Amino acid sequence: MDRFGFLKVAAAIPHLRVGDCDYNAGRMTALAEEAAQRGAEIVVFPExxxxxxTCGDLLLQPTLLDAAEEALEELVRATRKLPLTLIAGAPLCHGETLYNCAVVFTQGRILGAVPKSYIPGYAEFYEPRWFASGAGIAGEQIAVAGQEADFGTDLTFAVNGAEFGIELCEDLWAAVPPSSHLAQNGARVIFNLSASPEGVGKHDYLRQLVIGQSARTLSAYVYCSAGFGESSTDLVFAGNALIAENGQLLREGRRFSTDEQVVVADVDLERLAFERRRNTSFRMCETDSENTVIEMEQPEGLRTEHLDRWIDPAPFVPHDESRRAERCEEVFRIQSHGLARRMAHTRAAKAVIGISGGLDSTLALLVAVRTFDLLKLDRKGILGITMPGFGTTDRTYRNALQLMQGLGITVREIPIREACLQHFRDIGLDPADRSAAYENAQARERTQILMDIANMEGGxxxxxxxxxxxxxxxxxxNGDQMSMYGVNASVPKTLVRHLVRWVADTESDEATRRTLLDILDTPVSPELLPAEADGSIAQKTEDLVGPYELHDFFLYHLLRTGSGPAKTLFLAGEAFGGRYDETTIRKWLGVFIRRFFAQQFKRSAMPDGPKVGSVALSPRGDWRMPSDATAAAWLRELDECKTNER
Structure with a gap:
């Protein structure tokens, strides 16, 4: 496990000959060596x-059982120099009883054996004919491959500090899988040795089980099932390999492959620990029962240059087009239903919105239109107020008017230049002084206009x-920070853009669509400073505070995954490699941290608004933070970290 908490795991599916234990051990040795070369720290093989x-009644034959034990002993010996922990499936006798087991070993030492708890005896399964259930076995010892090892279903293993548990095939299908208890007792990774035959529609259900169990247990789940080589007398085994983490599928092997496979992924144990700390329901499920933790240190393996997992550069935006469309529709519904409820409660028949011709006010207007349609209210009850100021460009002014006209709302234009100049005279501000007061006075003037019109109109x-x-x-x-209901308050900028595009593509007439597309192409700007000589926008937000795609990435990982600055910097390098260099990422991450801490006072006084995703900053909901907290520790970590040290 590296310093950012990543553990590289592998699911290996070797070629197999039914009943030929020496051959099988040889192929497992070869794949273990491949896994070690790829930097894996733990590798699991099928059941x-x-x-x-598919040995059937041969499993009761002493000849096969002796051959299996001798092959296991050779496998342990042949892999003793690998910096790797192996989990292999084998039939083991304990007393006079045969168990279907997972055997864990590293550096030539067998750490323990875990018997299967749920023994299926229905449909195509006949396991009770050969095996007994290991459910309830704890604190026992078993003789295996010339060594004495711990034996029981209560075992978890800690290799270099990474604790994991094991279940076998049917255990996952049970009403209460053993992995649920293993996770409650500390295991952050679950390995499943399986031999699950294929059936039409079964694979989709299997994926749901693996992904769902990783989410319920807040764990990484590594599933490895038998493949080509098992008998096809009555069944076919497709070689399923799935690695999931906290409800997300990281890697999946090729089904029905005739080739051997080693599927590798980095699982984030640090993130899982963070999830368990923040999830009060998980803490409530922790039990007083004790499990046996077998600890082992193994030599550090090969370090790979990059993570064996994809780091999403846009964590708030689904990359699949159909899923993105579903997400946009769901977000839009949440926003519009939230606004509808607030309007119904306040008995307001009108909504007042400042329309700038930019992305955010466009989305808020589109939400208001959907809300009025939902409530069967006349769209003329939406009062769109455009308030040209010193920095308003012809492009944004034109788009604001065309958008409001196209959507059929009430259009009002109230220029703010003269009012601001009078205000500057009143407070003694030179209009040539382009300080914060110059900019903020315009934002507050606009907010005052909106609030007063709302009072006049009962909106x-x-x-x-x-x-x-x-x-x-x-x-x-107390300018654009304030409103009576903030519909966009938990929609990140990267998703705002996709929401507007989705409306343009699905719910707009051609003229409105053209306006929306031009708004999408307009640089993000508050337009508080006079335009350039050619009429173009002088004040581009991303030139001043940095790219929003980076800031949304920082926001997600610092808040949602609990990553510190050093880890966030490393992850951003993985996600944006080739697009931003380390110096650029470090610069904007520093800006994000400083501004996030310094600007909390604005969030402490933010208005109500609906939560739409997994990250929200409402002081009444997801994020509780004092306004005078210091960023010193975060900035110090950022200054000290080096991304080439993992």
Whole structure:
């Protein structure tokens, strides 16, 4: 396990000959060597991988059982120099009883054997004919391959500090899988040795089981099933290999492959520990029962240059187009239903929105339109107020008007230049002084207009600011930071863009679609400074605070996965390699950390708004943080870290 908590695991599916234990041990040795070369620290093989699962009544024959034990002894000897822990499937006799077992060994030492708890005897399965259940066995010793080892279903193993547990095939299908108890008792990785035959539709169910169990147990789940070589007399085995983590599938092998496979992935044990700390329901499930933890140190293996997992550069945005469309529809529904409930409660028949021609106000307006349609209210009750100021460009002004007209709402234009100049005279500010007061006065003037019109009309001011702006504090306190209901408050900027595009593609007439697409192509800007001589936007947000795709990535990993600055910097390097160099990522991560801490006071006073995803910053909900907390420890870690040290 490296310093960021990543553990490289492998599921290996070797060629197999039914009943030929020497051959099977040889192939397992070869794949163990391949796994070690790829940097794996633990490798798991299929159920009964030494004999073959489909041996039938041969499993009761002393000849096969003796051959299996001798082959296991050779496998332990042949892999003793590998910096690797192996988990192999074998039939083991304990007293006069035969058990279907997983044997764990490393550096020539057998650490323990775990018997299968649930022995299927239905449909195509006849395991009770040969094996007994190991359920309830604890604290016993077993003689295996010339060594004495711990034996029982209560065993967990800690290799270099990484604790894992084991279950076998049918155990996962049970109403209460053993892995549930193993996870409650400390195991953060579960390995499943399986020999599950194929059937139409079964694979989809299997994937759901593996992914779902990893989510319920807040664990990494490594599933390895028998493949080509098992008998096809009545059944076919496709060689399923699945590695999931906390409800996410990291890696999947090739089904029905005639080739051997070693499927490798890095699982994030540090993140799993964070998830368990924050999840109060998981803590409530922890039991007082004690399990036997077998600890072992093994030499450090080969370090690979990159992680064996994909780090999503856009964690808030699904990459699959159909899933992205589903996400957009769901977010849109949450936003519109939240606003509908608030309007119904306040008995407001009108909504007031400042329309700038930018992305955020566009999304807020689209949500308001959906809300009014949902409530069967006349869209004319939506008062769109465009308020041209010193930095408003012809492009954004035109888009604001065209969008409001296309959507059929009430359009009002209230320029703020003269009001701001009068305000500057009142407070003694030179208009040539382009300081924060110059910019913020415009934002507060606009908010005052919206609030007063809402009072006049008996309406509700709909906020436009998004999650990314809240995280950075990129909003004027008591200006655009304030509203009566903030529909975008938990929608990150990277998702705002996709939501607007989704509406353009699915719910708009051609003229409105063209306007939305042009808004999407417009640089993000508060437009508080005068435009350039050619009329273009002078104040581009991402030039000032950094790329939103980086800030959304930082936000997700610092808050949702509990990653510190050093790990976040490393992950960003993996996700954005080739697009941003380390110096650039480090610079903007420092900006994010400093602004996130310094701007908490704006979030402490933020208005109500609906939570739509797994990250939200409401001071009444997901994020509780004092406004005067210091970023010193985070900035110190960022200064000290080097991304080439994992």
């Amino acid at each position: 009964l991988s030494l004999t073959g699962y 509700l001011v709909v906020g436009t600011g998004d999650l990314s702006e809240l995280a950075l504090g990129w909003a004027t306190y």
